[in-house]
Each structure stands twice: as C-alpha cells, then as structure tokens.
Amino acid sequence: MSIDTETVEKIARLARIKVTDTEKEKYSKELNNIIEWIEMLKDVDTDGIEPLTSVVDMTLYMREDEITDGNIQEKVLMNAPETAEGFFVVPKVLE
Amino acid sequence: MTALTDLTIKQALDGLNNGDFTSVELTNVHLDAIESAKELNAFVTNTPEQALEQAKASDTKRANGEVGVLEGIPIGMKDLFCTEGVQTTASSKILEGFTPQYTSTVAQNMFDQGAVMLGKTNLDEFAMGSSNMTSAFGNVINPWKRNNDNKDIVPGGSSGGSAAGVAARIMMGATGTDTGGSIRQPASFCGITGIKPTYGRCSRWGVIAFSSSLDQPGPFARTVEDNAIMLQAMAGFDKKDSTSVNRDVPNYMSAMTGDIRGLKVGIPKEYRVDGMPEEIESLWQQGIAWMKDAGAEIVDISLPHTKYALPTYYIIAPAECSSNLARYDGVRYGMRVNDGGNLDDMYEATRAAGFGDEVKRRIMIGTYVLSAGHYDAYYNKARRVRKQIWNDFNQAYKKCDVILTPTAPSAAFAMDDDMNDPIKMYLNDVFTVPASLAGMPGISIPAGLDKDGLPLGLQILGRPFDEETVFRTAGVLEEAANFTAVPQLIVQKAA
Numbered sequence: 001m002s003i004d005t006e007t008v009e010k011i012a013r014l015a016r017i018k019v020t021d022t023e024k025e026k027y028s029k030e031l032n033n034i035i036e037w038i039e040m041l042k043d044v045d046t047d048g049i050e051p052l053t054s055v056v057d058m059t060l061y062m063r064e065d066e067i068t069d070g071n072i073q074e075k076v077l078m079n080a081p082e083t084a085e086g087f088f089v090v091p092k093v094l095e
Numbered sequence: 096m097t098a099l100t101d102l103t104i105k106q107a108l109d110g111l112n113n114g115d116f117t118s119v120e121l122t123n124v125h126l127d128a129i130e131s132a133k134e135l136n137a138f139v140t141n142t143p144e145q146a147l148e149q150a151k152a153s154d155t156k157r158a159n160g161e162v163g164v165l166e167g168i169p170i171g172m173k174d175l176f177c178t179e180g181v182q183t184t185a186s187s188k189i190l191e192g193f194t195p196q197y198t199s200t201v202a203q204n205m206f207d208q209g210a211v212m213l214g215k216t217n218l219d220e221f222a223m224g225s226s227n228m229t230s231a232f233g234n235v236i237n238p239w240k241r242n243n244d245n246k247d248i249v250p251g252g253s254s255g256g257s258a259a260g261v262a263a264r265i266m267m268g269a270t271g272t273d274t275g276g277s278i279r280q281p282a283s284f285c286g287i288t289g290i291k292p293t294y295g296r297c298s299r300w301g302v303i304a305f306s307s308s309l310d311q312p313g314p315f316a317r318t319v320e321d322n323a324i325m326l327q328a329m330a331g332f333d334k335k336d337s338t339s340v341n342r343d344v345p346n347y348m349s350a351m352t353g354d355i356r357g358l359k360v361g362i363p364k365e366y367r368v369d370g371m372p373e374e375i376e377s378l379w380q381q382g383i384a385w386m387k388d389a390g391a392e393i394v395d396i397s398l399p400h401t402k403y404a405l406p407t408y409y410i411i412a413p414a415e416c417s418s419n420l421a422r423y424d425g426v427r428y429g430m431r432v433n434d435g436g437n438l439d440d441m442y443e444a445t446r447a448a449g450f451g452d453e454v455k456r457r458i459m460i461g462t463y464v465l466s467a468g469h470y471d472a473y474y475n476k477a478r479r480v481r482k483q484i485w486n487d488f489n490q491a492y493k494k495c496d497v498i499l500t501p502t503a504p505s506a507a508f509a510m511d512d513d514m515n516d517p518i519k520m521y522l523n524d525v526f527t528v529p530a531s532l533a534g535m536p537g538i539s540i541p542a543g544l545d546k547d548g549l550p551l552g553l554q555i556l557g558r559p560f561d562e563e564t565v566f567r568t569a570g571v572l573e574e575a576a577n578f579t580a581v582p583q584l585i586v587q588k589a590a
Binding site for chain 2: 003007008011012014015016017018019027030031033034035037038040041042044046049050051052053054055056058060061063072075076078079080081082088090091092093
C-alpha cells in the first residue's frame with residue numbers, strides 16, 4: 001500500500017483536517033484505490049509535452065496601479081466568527 | 096390556456112411584452128409552484144420577498160420602456176454564486192450563515208438584465224459530486240421517476256437543484272457551474288437543456304471556487320433558445336476575473352437559424368465505452384441520423400487520449416480544490432470550532448467539522464498529489480496529459496465543426512443504488528470531462544427516454560468561443576428529437 005495510515009495522517013496534517021483513527025483506515029483504503037486508478041497516466045508518453053496551465057491563449061494585461069476599492073472594514077469583518085477592535089480574532093499564537 | 100409555469104422564457108418574454116401578465120404575476124405563480132414542490136429540496140435558501148421586489152421593479156422598468164434580455168423572468172441561482180445580503184453556502188456546513196457583502200459578476204449581469212431570483216439552489220457540496228447527494232442540506236430529488244417504480248431518483252450533479260427545479264417547472268431557467276460536467280450531466284438526468292460555455296466566456300468572480308482552471312458558469316433552461324437568452328445575459332468580459340476573456344459576446348439569440356447543411360459533425364470512436372447501455376448507443380445513432388437528415392456531413396474522428404481524461408481530471412481538480420479550499424480556516428468567515436487548543440487545533444477542528452466526506456477526500460488527494468516528491472509524478476504528469484487532450488480536440492476540429500456524443504453513460508440512478516465506490520461515481524462524467532479539460536463549450540439536449548422512462552441527453556461540443564455553432568446545431572437536434580415528455584411530478588399535478 002502506497003498510502004498507509006501514517007501517510008494519511010501526514011496529508012491530513014498538511015491539509016489541516018483532524019482525522020480519527022477510524023477515518024485514517026478509511027481514507028487509506030479510499031485514497032489508495034483512487035491513486036491506483038490514476039496511475040494509468042503512467043502509460044501515456046508525455047516526453048517533450050509542456051504542461052498545460054491555461055486553456056485560453058492569452059497574456060495578462062497590465063492595469064493602472066491605483067486604489068479602486070476600500071473603506072469597507074465593516075463589510076470585511078461582517079462574516080467573521082470573532083472580531084475585536086476592527087481585527088479578526090484567533091486563538092493565542094504567542095505566549 | 097397554458098399554465099404560466101409551462102411557458103418557455105421566450106414565450107414569457109413575449110407575454111410580458113404584450114401585457115398578457117406582469118412579472119409579479121409570473122413570479123407569484125412560480126413561488127406557489129415552489130411551495131407545492133418542496134419535497135424536491137431544490138433550494139438551500141428561498142428568497143420570495145426579494146423576488147417580488149425584483150419583479151415589481153422589473154414591471155416598473157418595463158413600463159418605462161427599459162427592457163433587459165431577461166426582463167421579469169424568475170430564475171434559480173446556484174448557491175455557489177455570491178449574492179449580496181443573501182446567504183451563500185456552496186451547500187457546505189462550513190459556510191452556513193455566510194452572507195456575502197457583494198454580488199458575483201454573473202448574478203449582477205443577470206439582475207441588470209431584469210432577472211428575478213427565486214432563491215439559491217441546492218448543489219453537491221462545493222460542486223463536488225455527480226448526484227447532489229454530497230450536499231450538507233440534503234439530497235435533491237429528481238422530478239422524474241422510473242415507470243412503475245416510486246423510488247427517488249438523483250437529479251445528477253453538481254448543479255442538481257437548478258436542473259431539478261427547471262425540469263419541475265418551478266423556475267424558468269437557472270444558473271449552474273460546470274467543472275467536469277456539473278451542468279451537462281444534471282441537464283441530461285433531468286430532461287432539460289444546459290450549456291457549459293467556453294472557459295473564460297462567463298466571469299468566475301464571486302463564484303465560490305472549486306477548480307479554477309476548469310470552473311465555468313452557464314445556464315439551464317427547457318429549450319435551446321432559452322439557453323441562448325440566459326447566456327446572453329450572463330456572458331461577458333470582467334476585469335475582476337483575470338481568466339475572463341476580452342471578446343465581444345455575439346448575439347446568441349439569433350444563432351438558431353435551423354440550417355446545418357454542410358456542417359461537419361465529428362463522431363469520436365473513443366466514446367464507445369464498455370458497458371454502455373444499448374439504448375444510449377442507439378440514441379447516439381439516432382442523433383447521427385438526425386444530423387444527416389438535416390444535411391450535415393458525418394465525419395469519423397479520433398480523440399485518442401479520451402480514456403485518460405478522468406484520471407487527469409481527478410488529479411487536477413482535487414489539486415486546485417485543496418488550494419482553493421485552504422481559505423476556510425474559521426477566521427474570516429463561516430464556521431469555527433474552537434476546542435480550546437492553539438491556532439492549528441482550531442483550523443483542524445473547524446475543517447473536520449465543516450467539510451463533508453467527498454470534499455475531505457478530494458482535499459486529501461489534492462494535498463497528496465501536490466506534496467513534495469509527488470508533484471512531478473502526478474500533478475505535472477496530469478497537466479502534460481491535459482495538453483494532449485487539448486491537442487486531440489484541436490486536431491479533431493481540423494476535420495469537423497462540432498462533435499456529437501452521448502452526455503452521460505447512463506440515465507439517472509436511484510438514490511439507493513450502490514454508490515459507495517467513488518470511482519464508479521466519477522465515471523458519470525466520462526463524456527463531459529474531456530471538453531472541460533480542453534475548455535471547450537458543450538451543450539446537453541434531451542433526446543429520448545430509456546426503457547424505464549427516464550430522460551437521456553445528447554451532447555454537442557464546439558470550438559472555443561463558437562457557442563453560436565453549438566446553439567445552431569443544438570437547435571436542429573432539438574427540433575428533430577421533439578422531446579415532449581414531462582416528469583411524472585408534472586403529470587401528477589396536472590391530473
């Protein structure tokens with residue numbers, strides 16, 4: 001098995017999703033099945049093929065560097081679970 | 096007299112124009128229809144008060160001679176499009192209660208053209224699914240049923256609420272988004288028409304992101320012409336979306352000339368998949384015959400990398416989703432679960448509680464394929480194969496103008512059919528994903544019924560930014576198919 005429960009734990013940690021031991025087993029099985037299935041891409045010869053980034057052939061245009069929006073602090077904070085003094089509040093980061 | 100809910104958008108626009116009824120009347124009739132079809136669970140949020148306000152404003156506008164493309168037409172808005180002051184959830188618990196302070200460009204374009212929003216339609220959580228069964232706010236039920244069988248049928252996904260709602264005549268049209276088939280597959284399952292425009296045609300600004308290089312908004316309606324009207328209102332360049340394309344929007348509404356003489360219709364041999372029901376193959380053959388009868392030339396084409404499209408999609412879409420969904424961290428909006436631990440504990444607890452199973456699975460796959468040591472082997476490999484899929488289409492379009500295929504490999508399935516295998520579920524999108532990866536437009540048209548009486552769709556794909564030819568071909572196919580069957584729900588109500 002390429003994705004064991006330890007790997008699941010590592011991925012879940014990177015993705016910041018808490019997983020229980022039962023879930024680790026479940027995800028290990030499911031992710032292995034999916035990864036095994038997508039392994040079929042190994043059969044495709046892609047030598048010399050550039051990865052496709054955008055399906056639309058366009059270059060980004062330049063715009064004036066100017067302020068077009070702002071002064072909407074109240075709107076920005078409106079949906080936050082916790083705010084104080086015009087800031088988002090998070091659990092203590094520094095002791 | 097035909098019930099107002101049975102009218103097409105075009106007929107309703109004519110009726111409004113002639114003064115046969117007002118937008119308020121049309122809207123009220125649809126609000127009543129919604130009330131009597133609650134069991135479909137097509138909406139996450141109903142907005143009857145706003146709808147009536149918009150309808151009233153539209154009637155005033157019309158009286159003053161200002162008539163937009165969708166003036167006074169009641170529609171559903173997929174709950175993935177941000178709407179100022181109206182809860183927008185993406186059908187996820189993590190966004191329950193989220194009230195956007197701005198309106199997405201597509202929704203605004205439609206409002207500017209007179210659309211009346213009846214509510215926010217249900218979908219698979221974050222548009223990840225093909226059955227609408229991953230919604231945190233319950234399954235949507237397809238208004239169609241199998242003959243002599245009362246089992247609930249799925250509407251397809253991810254835009255299940257929009258498709259079911261349009262099919263059930265509780266809205267005249269609706270918005271959807273299509274990442275790998277989320278407009279075309281539910282349109283096929285619900286016996287209606289839906290188009291995924293070319294990537295870049297409709298702005299993604301204010302649409303909750305799933306996979307940014309694939310997501311594309313588009314409409315649902317009951318006719319090809321109505322889709323053209325809807326897309327006319329939705330499409331256009333938007334400088335707030337850097338992938339929106341700065342090209343004039345043609346007049347889609349005049350594209351359905353009915354004439355496809357000499358048009359080259361490509362038939363890809365790779366779309367004959369193992370285990371595809373005989374009736375889908377024969378419907379496809381019927382579609383080919385209809386095209387020939389209308390004077391089109393049938394051309395055999397090859398899209399050699401078709402079988403690699405799904406695994407490619409299931410690397411690229413989860414990779415982009417793992418990155419897009421990193422923003423749901425319990426800090427700026429949405430749910431927060433704080434069990435007294437540190438910041439990381441809060442993130443982990445919030446995301447564990449807020450996301451459903453399929454979303455978590457895709458975030459984990461995405462995180463894995465993007466992680467150190469796997470990036471080249473999976474993510475870059477998939478992007479290289481994607482380029483070859485794109486090349487396949489470009490080669491094909493040297494030989495043909497449009498491509499005709501079935502929309503999905505089966506009719507809609509029942510909710511209690513075995514769907515525990517994610518890969519089996521992913522196969523629903525086998526015919527829709529390739530064009531998504533290549534960014535090309537595609538429409539699904541209801542073309543027949545299966546042996547159980549469920550609708551089946553045919554898909555027409557076109558060249559980038561050539562929605563006009565797609566509409567023109569679809570118009571001819573629609574006329575030939577003459578699909579008049581209606582869902583059992585409608586039949587029962589009429590009885």
